[in-house]
Amino acid sequence: MVDPRIIVAFDFPNQKQALELAAKLDKDLCRIKIGKELFTAAGPQLVEKLMASGYEIFLDLKYHDIPNTVASACKVASDLGVWMINIHALGGRKMLLAAREALSAKITKLIAVTLLTSLDRNALQDMGWNDEPFEIVRRLALLARDCGLDGVVCSANEAKPLRKIIKNDFILVTPGIRPANCDANDQLRIATPQQAIRDGADYLVIGRPITQSPNPLLMLQQLNQEIQGMEYTA
């Protein structure tokens, strides 16, 4: 069974654009991430359509609410048959445990967002947090692991120090990936695909560099080629 390491972020406002891009890409080379924008526009029917065409889906709705609400949402999301879902680690221990319990069958992977890659030290200070971003990521990742989650979302720059303290069976999903010479857009903590894999990332979330490319399939093939055979180097 193929285990593509690239997850393409389908950040689109409608189903039409999503289906058009899915038809151009290759299910053996990527998984698809459906986030808040596309899910709000197209809902579970689109998830089902993309799964029917063979894609595995990461439903990125980043749930963050009281434990009961999050646990119930996780259960419904998992019942769709998606490959992975996520919640915010900042929801706290009780919320993480409730979500884990709701997905006790462990078929859908349950991961936690640590700190968004769009936040830097200044943004954290604005909210009254004076710790270094990595210190917050480290604590949230350990909390997620203690609560039995399958992994975390973190920036690629944090993958390396996290891998030193967390074993390989804990999944690291890294967004903020930019091939060399590519626009960073609104991402503040970025890395190249090769660097992310070398530093211990398991899966790379890549959006605009693929979705805005004139030839998305070619870009996907090139990115897969760049990381082919690469492994974590401690």
Ligand SMILES: O=C(O)c1cc(=O)[nH]c(=O)n1[C@@H]1O[C@H](COP(=O)(O)O)[C@@H](O)[C@H]1O
């Ligand atoms: O959970 C995510 O996927 C996520 C977490 C995070 O900290 N930063 C982040 O960029 N993402 C998502 O990763 C994708 C990145 O897209 P691009 O910046 O276009 O590559 C977007 O869909 C974001 O919602």
